[in-house]
Amino acid sequence: MKVLIISANHFEDTELLYPYYRLKEEGFEVHVTSFSKGTITGKHGYAITVDLSLDEVKPEEYDLLVLPGGKAPERLKKEQRAWAIARHFFAEKKPVAAICHGPVILAAAGLLKDREVTGYRSTKGELVSSGANYRDQEVVVDGNLITSRQPSDLPAFSREMIKLTKTGKSRSW
């Protein structure tokens, strides 16, 4: 399985690092993409290598898309290359897992209309404005889409993300 994480500077460290290590633990190959190659640094100071720039991503090569939170999504939500990658995953019904501020990228890409989602409480208005139905719970699974609110939801978020990625290809939504 191949996983793509889209993030940028000022990511919420645990929301990127927990899926990053967890999916490696599961034996998946994990790539991080951002505006450009190099490193990105989280709000708490952890640095992580960017494997490839958004320009270089071939989304058809990946089985799961992860969108961590922090301040990074505020910049990424204006980035059409990020929208294009997310739209590929939705068109192909491949798993997308977004936590905290991560779902605002999907809202900006116009992908959340009539979808059941959660996200950080301050993003509720933005998600609802884009047509989503907001639920205040640790994880919401709606077809190919998994969303959670905050770092303390990571155990539930990860459990559903891995289950869906392993079984998702055989499901029909």
Place this chain on the structure above:
Amino acid sequence: MKVLIISANHFEDTELLYPYYRLKEEGFEVHVTSFSKGTITGKHGYAITVDLSLDEVKPEEYDLLVLPGGKAPERLKKEQRAWAIARHFFAEKKPVAAICHGPVILAAAGLLKDREVTGYRSTKGELVSSGANYRDQEVVVDGNLITSRQPSDLPAFSREMIKLTKTGKSRSW
């Protein structure tokens, strides 16, 4: 399964938080203990609630002991209450998972003589002086004892920790 994490202020954030969330994801109950109740804060600023003080720990209630790294083990290695808990796990041959500076607590408690271990590279001398055989690899499993070097080893560390905890009770060492 019940898990006990022993740590203190200035822990290495991912080395505490990754096992903390990961073991919850697995459905385990996880308690954090330290010198006193309240909260402890990591080197990168993450705070975590201390569920019980070292005085209150009943080690016989737990199935796995986790010792994260950072600067916390330098204080904990002088703490006889931490030694007593670790000695219980070794006497009962229950799993103990220590990463980075975590193994120095076990060295100070006299538990590493003739054991195969790893740990953060700067701790090698201290571990060898206590009688351990040091190996430079991402994870070393020696009977009930699992050790790793650093945050990038977390996927391998966690994989072995969970496997051993789930199967450990039926093994003979």
